[in-house]
Amino acid sequence: MLNRVRSAVAHLVSSGGAPPPSPKSPDLPKATSALPAAPPEAPRSPPARAERGSAAPAKTVEARASFSRPTFLQLSPGGLRRADDHAGRAVQSPPDTGRRLPWSTGYAEVINAGKSRHNEDQACCEVVYVEGRKSVSGAPREPSRGQGLCFYYWGLFDGHAGGGAAEMASRLLHRHIQEQLKDLVEILQDPSPPPLCLPSTPGAPGSSDPSHLVGPQSCWSSQKEVTHESLVVGAIENAFQLMDEQMARERRGHQVEGGCCALVVVYLLGKVYVANAGDSRAIIVRNGEIIPMSREFTPETERQRLQLLGFLKPELLGGEFTHLEFPRRIQPKELGQRMLYRDQNMTGWAYKKIELEDLRFPLVCGEGKKARVMATIGVTRGLGDHNLRVCSSTLPIKPFLSCFPEVRVYDLTQYEHCPDDVLVLGTDGLWDVTSDCEVHSSGPSSGPGGPGHPSGPWLASPQQQAGFRG
Amino acid sequence: MLNRVRSAVAHLVSSGGAPPPSPKSPDLPKATSALPAAPPEAPRSPPARAERGSAAPAKTVEARASFSRPTFLQLSPGGLRRADDHAGRAVQSPPDTGRRLPWSTGYAEVINAGKSRHNEDQACCEVVYVEGRKSVSGAPREPSRGQGLCFYYWGLFDGHAGGGAAEMASRLLHRHIQEQLKDLVEILQDPSPPPLCLPSTPGAPGSSDPSHLVGPQSCWSSQKEVTHESLVVGAIENAFQLMDEQMARERRGHQVEGGCCALVVVYLLGKVYVANAGDSRAIIVRNGEIIPMSREFTPETERQRLQLLGFLKPELLGGEFTHLEFPRRIQPKELGQRMLYRDQNMTGWAYKKIELEDLRFPLVCGEGKKARVMATIGVTRGLGDHNLRVCSSTLPIKPFLSCFPEVRVYDLTQYEHCPDDVLVLGTDGLWDVTSDCEVHSSGPSSGPGGPGHPSGPWLASPQQQAGFRG
Numbered sequence: 001m002l003n004r005v006r007s008a009v010a011h012l013v014s015s016g017g018a019p020p021p022s023p024k025s026p027d028l029p030k031a032t033s034a035l036p037a038a039p040p041e042a043p044r045s046p047p048a049r050a051e052r053g054s055a056a057p058a059k060t061v062e063a064r065a066s067f068s069r070p071t072f073l074q075l076s077p078g079g080l081r082r083a084d085d086h087a088g089r090a091v092q093s094p095p096d097t098g099r100r101l102p103w104s105t106g107y108a109e110v111i112n113a114g115k116s117r118h119n120e121d122q123a124c125c126e127v128v129y130v131e132g133r134k135s136v137s138g139a140p141r142e143p144s145r146g147q148g149l150c151f152y153y154w155g156l157f158d159g160h161a162g163g164g165a166a167e168m169a170s171r172l173l174h175r176h177i178q179e180q181l182k183d184l185v186e187i188l189q190d191p192s193p194p195p196l197c198l199p200s201t202p203g204a205p206g207s208s209d210p211s212h213l214v215g216p217q218s219c220w221s222s223q224k225e226v227t228h229e230s231l232v233v234g235a236i237e238n239a240f241q242l243m244d245e246q247m248a249r250e251r252r253g254h255q256v257e258g259g260c261c262a263l264v265v266v267y268l269l270g271k272v273y274v275a276n277a278g279d280s281r282a283i284i285v286r287n288g289e290i291i292p293m294s295r296e297f298t299p300e301t302e303r304q305r306l307q308l309l310g311f312l313k314p315e316l317l318g319g320e321f322t323h324l325e326f327p328r329r330i331q332p333k334e335l336g337q338r339m340l341y342r343d344q345n346m347t348g349w350a351y352k353k354i355e356l357e358d359l360r361f362p363l364v365c366g367e368g369k370k371a372r373v374m375a376t377i378g379v380t381r382g383l384g385d386h387n388l389r390v391c392s393s394t395l396p397i398k399p400f401l402s403c404f405p406e407v408r409v410y411d412l413t414q415y416e417h418c419p420d421d422v423l424v425l426g427t428d429g430l431w432d433v434t435s436d437c438e439v440h441s442s443g444p445s446s447g448p449g450g451p452g453h454p455s456g457p458w459l460a461s462p463q464q465q466a467g468f469r470g
Numbered sequence: 471m472l473n474r475v476r477s478a479v480a481h482l483v484s485s486g487g488a489p490p491p492s493p494k495s496p497d498l499p500k501a502t503s504a505l506p507a508a509p510p511e512a513p514r515s516p517p518a519r520a521e522r523g524s525a526a527p528a529k530t531v532e533a534r535a536s537f538s539r540p541t542f543l544q545l546s547p548g549g550l551r552r553a554d555d556h557a558g559r560a561v562q563s564p565p566d567t568g569r570r571l572p573w574s575t576g577y578a579e580v581i582n583a584g585k586s587r588h589n590e591d592q593a594c595c596e597v598v599y600v601e602g603r604k605s606v607s608g609a610p611r612e613p614s615r616g617q618g619l620c621f622y623y624w625g626l627f628d629g630h631a632g633g634g635a636a637e638m639a640s641r642l643l644h645r646h647i648q649e650q651l652k653d654l655v656e657i658l659q660d661p662s663p664p665p666l667c668l669p670s671t672p673g674a675p676g677s678s679d680p681s682h683l684v685g686p687q688s689c690w691s692s693q694k695e696v697t698h699e700s701l702v703v704g705a706i707e708n709a710f711q712l713m714d715e716q717m718a719r720e721r722r723g724h725q726v727e728g729g730c731c732a733l734v735v736v737y738l739l740g741k742v743y744v745a746n747a748g749d750s751r752a753i754i755v756r757n758g759e760i761i762p763m764s765r766e767f768t769p770e771t772e773r774q775r776l777q778l779l780g781f782l783k784p785e786l787l788g789g790e791f792t793h794l795e796f797p798r799r800i801q802p803k804e805l806g807q808r809m810l811y812r813d814q815n816m817t818g819w820a821y822k823k824i825e826l827e828d829l830r831f832p833l834v835c836g837e838g839k840k841a842r843v844m845a846t847i848g849v850t851r852g853l854g855d856h857n858l859r860v861c862s863s864t865l866p867i868k869p870f871l872s873c874f875p876e877v878r879v880y881d882l883t884q885y886e887h888c889p890d891d892v893l894v895l896g897t898d899g900l901w902d903v904t905s906d907c908e909v910h911s912s913g914p915s916s917g918p919g920g921p922g923h924p925s926g927p928w929l930a931s932p933q934q935q936a937g938f939r940g
Contacts, residue, residue, distance in 0.1 A: 183821060196797045198808040198821060222837045224797035226810055226819045233818025241815075312782045327666045327694035338668040340696055345711075345874040348703025349696045351653060351668060367692045404815040 068167060069109075070123045072101060086113040101125050102152055103267075112429065120159030120258065121427065122170035128153055128178050132185030149185050152267040153177070156280055158427040160377075162258025165247060165384030169260055173243045173383075177266060180235035180242075187231065188269060194226050232268055233407045236275045240383070244403035248386045259385030262405065263294065263425055270413045272423070275405035277381035280427045283436050284410060287418055290436045293408050296428075297381040299364045299371040306373060306380065306400050307344035310363045318395040321374060322360040324352075330359055363400075369432070373400050381405070538637060539579075540593045542571060556583040571595050572622055573737075582899065590629030590728065591897065592640035598623055598648050602655030619655050622737040623647070626750055628897040630847075632728025635717060635854030639730055643713045643853075647736060650705035650712075657701065658739060664696050702738060703877045706745045710853070714873035718856045729855030732875065733764065733895055740883045742893070745875035747851035750897045753906050754880060757888060760906045763878050766898075767851040769834045769841040776843060776850065776870050777814035780833045788865040791844060792830040794822075800829055833870075839902070843870050851875070 069075050069083050072094050082090045093108045094101060101107070102125065111119045131148040153174045159166030187194050240262065247256045261278020274282045276294035284291040299306065303325065310316060310323030317323065325342040327349070338351040339358070352358075366372050373380060374390045374397055381402045388397045424439055539545050539553050542564050552560045563578045564571060571577065572595065581589045601618040623644045629636030657664050710732065717726045731748020744752045746764035754761040769776065773795065780786060780793030787793065795812040797819070808821040809828070822828075836842050843850060844860045844867055851872045858867045894909055 180820070194810070194819075196810050197804060197824075200806040200808065200823065222798070222840055224837060226797055230818045231820070234812070234816055234820035235818070237816045237818055238820050308778075309782070312779070327696055328692070334667060336670040338670065340664070340666050342704070345872065346704055346707045347877065348700045348705070348707055349664075350650070350701070350704035350708050353670065367694060370692055402815065407817065 067118060068122075068163075069119070070107070070125075070170065072107070072125055073109075083109075084111065084118055086111060089113055102127055105154065118163055120161075120163040120166055120260075122155075122157040122159065122163075122166040122260075124153065124155040124157075124170040124174065126153045126174050127151075128174050130178050130181045130185055133182040147185070147189075149181065149188065149268065151177070151181070153264065154425060155262065155264040156425045156427060157383075158261040158263075158278060158280055159258055160260065160379075161385070161388065164254070164256040165258045165382075166260035168247060168250075168254075168256050169243060169262055169383050172246070173239060173262065173264060176239035176242045176246075177236055177264075180239045181232070181268075184231050184235060188228050194228060194231055196223070196226065228269075229271060229409055232266070232271070232273055233409065236264075236266060236273055236407055237404060240275065240277060240403050240405050244383050247384045251384075251386050256384060257387065259382050259388065259401070261379055261382045261427065263427070264405075265423065265425065267412075270411065272410040272412055273407055274410070275407045277383065277403060277405040279379045280425065281431050282423065282425045283439070285420070285422050285424065286415060287421065291410070292436075293410060293423070295406065297379060297402075297406075299373045299378065299380055300367065302380040303342075303364050304344055304347075305402075306364055307342075309400060311344045313399070316399050317360075317363065318390075318393070320360060320390070320393065320395060321363045322357055323363050324358060325362055325364055326358070329365075330354055332359060335359070373397060377401070537588060538592075538633075539589070540577070540595075540640065542577070542595055553579075554581065554588055556581060559583055572597055575624065588633055590631075590633040590636055590730075592625075592627045592629065592633075592636040592730075594623065594625040594627075594640040594644065596623045596644050597621075598644050600648050600651045600655055603652040617655070617659075619651065619658065619738065621647070621651070623734065624895060625732065625734040626895050626897060627853075628731040628733075628748060628750055629728055630730065630849075631855070631858065634724075634726040635728045635852075636730035638717060638720075638724075638726050639713060639732055639853050642716070643709065643732065643734060646709035646712050646716075647706055647734075650709045651702070651738075654701050654705060658698050664698060664701055666693070666696065698739075699741060699879055702736070702741070702743055703879065706734075706736060706743055706877055707874060710745065710747060710873050710875050714853050717854045721854075721856050726854060727857065729852050729858065729871070731849055731852045731897065733897070734875075735893065735895065737882075740881065742880040742882055743877055744880070745877045747853065747873060747875040749849045750895065751901050752893065752895045753909070755890070755892050755894065756885060757891065761880070762906075763880060763893070765876065767849060767872075767876075769843045769848065769850055770837065772850040773812075773834050774814055774817075775872075776834055777812075779870060781814045783869070786869050787830075787833065788860075788863070790830060790860070790863065790865060791833045792827055793833050794828065795832055795834055796828070799835075800824055802829055805829070843867060847871070 067080055067084060069080060069092065073079075073083075073092050074095050074097075075083060075092070079092075082088060083092050089110050091108050091110045093106075105125055107123065107125070109119070109121070109123070127150060129148055129150050155170060155173060157166035157169045181188075183198075250256055261280050263274075263276045263278065263280035263282060265282065266273040266275070272284075272293075274293040276282065277297065279296040279298055280294070281296060282293040284293055295301065307323045307325065310321065314323070323344060327340050330339060335354050335356065337354055339354050340349045341352050341358075342349055361375055364371070364373060365375060369378065372378055374395070376390055376397055377385070377388065380400065381404065383403055385398055385401055386396075388401075389395060390397060426434075426439070430439070537550055537554060539550060539562065543549075543553075543562050544565050544567075545553055545562070549562075552558060553562050559580050561578050561580045563576075575595055577593065577595070579589070579591070579593070597620060599618055599620050625640060625643060627636035627639045651658075653668075720726055731750050733744075733746045733748065733750035733752060735752065736743040736745070742754075742763075744763040746752065747767065749766040749768055750764070751766060752763040754763055765771065777793045777795065780791065784793070793814060797810050800809060805824050805826065807824055809824050810819045811822045811828075812819055831845055834841065834843060835845060839848065842848055844865070846860055846867055847855070847858065850870065851874065853873055855868055855871055858871075859865060860867060896904075896909070900909070
């Protein structure tokens with residue numbers, strides 16, 4: 001199957017197309033969307049009654065989510081049926097119409113036969129224009145598109161337990177990022193350090209930085225330096241949280257069922273921001289060297305965070321689970337014997353006498369692909385899952401799942417790149433069967449992406465395999 | 471001052487002495503203590519009344535703690551006075567009596583003039599014999615010293631707010647480790663994987679590993695592999711916790727005042743275990759290459775752990791602190807303006823409208839050496855501090871301070887070593903003024919330590935500078 005995806009990607013890359021816009025230039029043309037994108041639906045806080053919303057829009061969303069594939073695939077109704085065909089498993093790539101995705105992005109996906117009724121994964125590729133909300137310096141200013149910012153955006157959403165969350169994230173997460181960046185448009189274009197404090201209303205003076213007010217020996221005397229880069233990171237982090245909150249609010253009205261891992265890339269002002277919440281993975285291949293741009297969040301890698309939460313908030317375990325980890329299931333007849341265990345602060349193992357409460361299910365169990373939180377879910381970060389409950393129970397899983405991504409930054413201006421360099425995004429399905437090195441060496445040996453920067457990505461999941469490649 | 475310590479170390483290394491026992495051999499001679507060590511005072515759980523203990527033993531401990539220096543320095547009463555002299559600041563090293571510390575360990579310390587009345591730091595260097603508690607296989611067995619284990623032990627305890635905790639840790643932490651290892655003596659010498667479950671009483675059969683009881687697809691079906699190494703790590707982790715609990719129990723009866731960072735090294739069965747709780751640091755120099763063996767735990771490096779705890783347990787903040795971080799102190803007149811902040815899940819910064827509760831003191835403030843938890847303490851891991859309160863308040867700091875170390879393992883049998891190779895332990899005082907590279911290059915160019923393994927350490931703190939060097 002991987003070879004079929006490889007072929008699809010190679011075909012995609014070898015086709016012609018307009019040269020990609022230079023990623024080094026922050027002065028991009030005004031609001032463009034190189035793709036037949038989703039309607040620019042700005043994130044909003046619906047009135048409270050929306051939570052109880054009517055069944056009609058919910059059905060509409062659900063019906064659409066069940067069959068939709070990424071808009072840039074431009075699938076006809078027949079193509080949509082083929083993409084949803086578990087027997088044929090046709091590889092889907094953007095059509096060879098001469099119109100390229102930005103940065104010569106390549107993409108391919110295939111349904112993972114039999115795993116769920118429809119493909120629950122989604123992807124997104126956009127160029128997003130950010131118009132400043134108002135002048136930071138205080139004076140109200142006429143909005144001017146020429147003074148805004150553009151960012152390039154790629155997103156990969158590995159859905160589970162339904163397609164609604166991945167569908168919603170693919171349509172809206174970049175809008176949340178756009179919204180978060182609106183306050184920063186002027187600040188990010190000003191080379192001086194970001195102001196620590198802003199006036200509450202335009203026109204009002206901001207406060208000075210009163211470091212002289214405290215003694216030099218106090219921990220108060222210092223004033224932290226905040227970089228432009230860290231503002232973008234904070235904007236992306238908050239966008240993930242707001243996206244997740246929106247899903248929680250709208251889950252009844254619109255049946256945002258399920259959850260999804262989210263791996264997104266934002267290119268802004270010379271830097272690539274890779275934000276990962278889940279078990280997808282991103283790598284950059286630079287002159288044959290592989291640079292990891294994410295790490296996976298699973299019950300195993302996040303064991304101590306999960307255990308700490310269960311330890312500090314035992315009510316979340318509902319008397320059904322123990323926050324302790326054991327190397328295997330304990331049997332009731334072993335009560336009183338001594339079993340190996342790990343507590344939340346431990347990386348090593350020790351023996352403890354088995355007590356009655358140790359017979360509860362462990363919060364984290366299993367290994368590798370079988371590792372689970374509360375015996376239910378195998379990833380620990382992502383969006384959605386607000387309805388997810390422990391099997392045969394009303395206990396919610398969500399408090400243990402975090403919507404916050406880890407964001408890594410790659411400064412494109414700091415490195416020399418060759419045409420073969422590439423940024424690869426993949427859901428776990430790709431990485432389960434392919435190492436970082438194999439992904440790299442299997443790619444086409446040359447692409448039309450402009451020299452001096454890497455281009456698109458490559459991927460796969462339980463449901464899909466796809467490739468973005470420059 | 472550093473040069474004086476360097477000279478002391480060079481002098482120490484150039485002196486003769488018995489060759490060190492081979493660190494590669496696990497079959498060490500029976501219970502030896504190469505040092506005039508503290509009496510082998512096993513850790514114990516005192517009866518409850520000990521918490522209210524009489525004033526007499528408390529005074530004795532306190533008086534001893536105030537003036538004591540590591541026993542291996544063999545200081546006379548006059549030497550003890552000179553070691554405590556803030557004007558002279560004499561560098562202290564073990565006497566050149568021809569009797570070497572194990573592994574040609576070097577050591578030097580000096581009082582940090584004027585910082586506290588007495589030197590609050592301590593050090594320890596021991597060879598500890600561990601006798602198995604009983605036969606794991608079930609049959610009661612006659613204790614036999616020949617079947618026990620030996621470990622080498624070096625400890626560095628950087629005290630603060632009093633010398634009691636460092637004094638107690640230097641006398642007892644290795645006994646806690648010894649106690650934890652007693653159950654593992656047979657298991658660690660048996661090459662087969664450790665049993666996951668042990669019988670509750672000697673002679674009773676242990677349970678088999680019932681992986682066949684569950685289906686192959688369940689997260690329960692797997693059985694984790696637990697290594698011998700992870701048992702030693704777990705033993706050290708639990709020893710730190712038990713040491714801390716003992717300090718909490720005995721703090722009234724014995725006036726265990728203050729707290730201490732703890733950096734200890736255990737050499738056992740071919741592996742070096744470096745456990746660090748605090749802002750001390752250990753490095754191994756191997757063929758000129760520096761291998762970090764610890765990381766520092768400070769309000770900055772542990773910001774997110776501290777903020778998470780404050781977020782999940784707001785009662786620990788007593789209505790006086792906010793778990794949010796701001797880049798500088800907020801003034802009341804800034805209420806309603808927008809300030810940069812970081813929440814517990816964020817690595818980036820974002821703006822938020824300043825509300826009344828944001829005017830509280832931040833849980834973590836300041837930068838670098840001035841960073842503080844609750845405006846009080848600049849380290850976030852260590853032993854003791856059970857009496858520590860926020861200045862002008864009854865709010866305890868301890869819940870935010872963790873006694874758990876991070877343990878790193880270095881397998882001596884996996885590497886080739888030359889005679890110049892060395893393990894260096896230093897409290898923050900050394901590393902504040904000296905980089906890893908400088909410490910390495912300033913050491914003596916050759917030592918008598920046996921080839922094939924590195925030897926001792928090197929160090930300094932707010933109060934002392936010292937060197938262990940092979």
